[in-house]
Amino acid sequence: KAGVTQTPRYLIKTRGQQVTLSCSPISGHRSVSWYQQTPGQGLQFLFEYFSETQRNKGNFPGRFSGRQFSNSRSEMNVSTLELGDSALYLCASSLLGGRESTDTQYFGPGTRLTVL
Amino acid sequence: GENVEQHPSTLSVQEGDSAVIKCTYSDSASNYFPWYKQELGKGPQLIIDIRSNVGEKKDQRIAVTLNKTAKHFSLHITETQPEDSAVYFCAASRRSGGSYIPTFGRGTSLIVHP
Numbered sequence: 001k002a003g004v005t006q007t008p009r010y011l012i013k014t015r016g017q018q019v020t021l022s023c024s025p026i027s028g029h030r031s032v033s034w035y036q037q038t039p040g041q042g043l044q045f046l047f048e049y050f051s052e053t054q055r056n057k058g059n060f061p062g063r064f065s066g067r068q069f070s071n072s073r074s075e076m077n078v079s080t081l082e083l084g085d086s087a088l089y090l091c092a093s094s095l096l097g098g099r100e101s102t103d104t105q106y107f108g109p110g111t112r113l114t115v116l
Numbered sequence: 117g118e119n120v121e122q123h124p125s126t127l128s129v130q131e132g133d134s135a136v137i138k139c140t141y142s143d144s145a146s147n148y149f150p151w152y153k154q155e156l157g158k159g160p161q162l163i164i165d166i167r168s169n170v171g172e173k174k175d176q177r178i179a180v181t182l183n184k185t186a187k188h189f190s191l192h193i194t195e196t197q198p199e200d201s202a203v204y205f206c207a208a209s210r211r212s213g214g215s216y217i218p219t220f221g222r223g224t225s226l227i228v229h230p
Contacts, residue, residue, distance in 0.1 A: 004159070031215060043160070043205060043220040048213075055213035059117070090159050097215025105150075107159030 002026065004093050004108035012114045018079040021111045025072050025093030032074040033097075033105070034066060037088040046089075049074055050097055078113075086115045118143040120208050122221025130229050135196050137224045139206035140188040146208035148216050149182060149189050154203045154223075163204075164191070196228045 005024045013019050025032050034046040045058040049068035066076040072093070078085055094105040119142040129135050139149075147168035152160035166173045166180045166189065173180050177196075182189040189208075193200060203223045209216035 033215075042222045043207075045217055045219070048215055048217070050215065055215055056217050058217075092159070104162050107152075107161065109157070109159050 004091055004106050006089075006091050006108040006111050008111060009109065010112045010114075012116065013081050014116050015081055015083060017081050018077060019081060019113060020075055020077050021089055021091075021113070023074045023076075023091030023093075023108060025074070025091075026106055029093035029095055029106075030072055031094045031097035031105075032068055032072060033092045033094075034074070034076050035090040035092065036060075037090055037110070038086070043090075046076065048097060055097065081115045083115050086113060088112050118146060118208055118210065118219035120206065120219050120221045122206050122224060124224060125222065126225045126227070128227045128229065129196055131196060131198060133196055135191075135193045135200070135226055135228075137191045137204055137206070137226075138188060139190070139208070139221050140186075141208035141219070142187065143208065143210060143219075144187070145210045146219075147211065148209040149180070150207050150209065150218070151180060151191050152205045152207070154205065156202075160205060193226075196226075198228050198230050201226055201228045 007022045031050045033048040037043045048056045052068045063079045068074045088110040090110045092105045092107045122139045150165035153163045154160040177194045179192040206221040207218035209218040
């Protein structure tokens with residue numbers, strides 16, 4: 001079974017631009033979560049989508065947004081990029097978002113975003 | 117909000133030794149505690165988890181213990197091997213909107229010397 005895939009793997013942008021990252025979950029998984037990983041702040045939860053609805057949102061500014069499509073694929077968008085947005089952006093999928101004891105969350109390899 | 121402290125930040129052991137990583141959390145509403153292993157260039161991988169109604173869970177060389185009263189949980193790896201070298205993250209998660217929202221520790225870099 002194919003794992004979580006993220007595209008692109010690497011991205012370089014300049015301040016003020018916007019960026020869209022894509023995530024394809026494991027087949028059959030309906031929950032997709034996004035995380036930001038930086039050396040300074042560590043791993044932080046951005047938001048979670050389930051059946052095209054945002055169920056939860058972390059403590060990030062409105063410049064960070066996302067959506068989920070009917071096939072469970074998800075995109076996240078960051079507008080008006082700042083230097084501090086440079087990070088590894090990770091996507092993770094699970095069947096239901098961890099509600100059941102056997103519902104494991106699987107991470108993708110991440111998209112490395114560099115803002116110059 | 118939730119705050120998770122993880123110690124140590126770096127742990128160096130000889131192959132065959134045991135390794136212990138400890139985490140404390142602040143929010144008593146947290147009731148799901150996963151541990152992740154992250155190798156260079158890869159996303160985190162769940163290695164073991166524990167829910168708040170259980171005090172200990174074991175899976176081969178890996179075990180996790182939870183003390184809800186003291187709000188701390190630990191990862192134990194026995195008979196370490198060089199391939200165990202990686203960064204390990206703990207997380208404390210609470211239920212929200214039908215799913216779990218995690219707060220992560222800062223990570224422990226485990227180095228296993230052959």
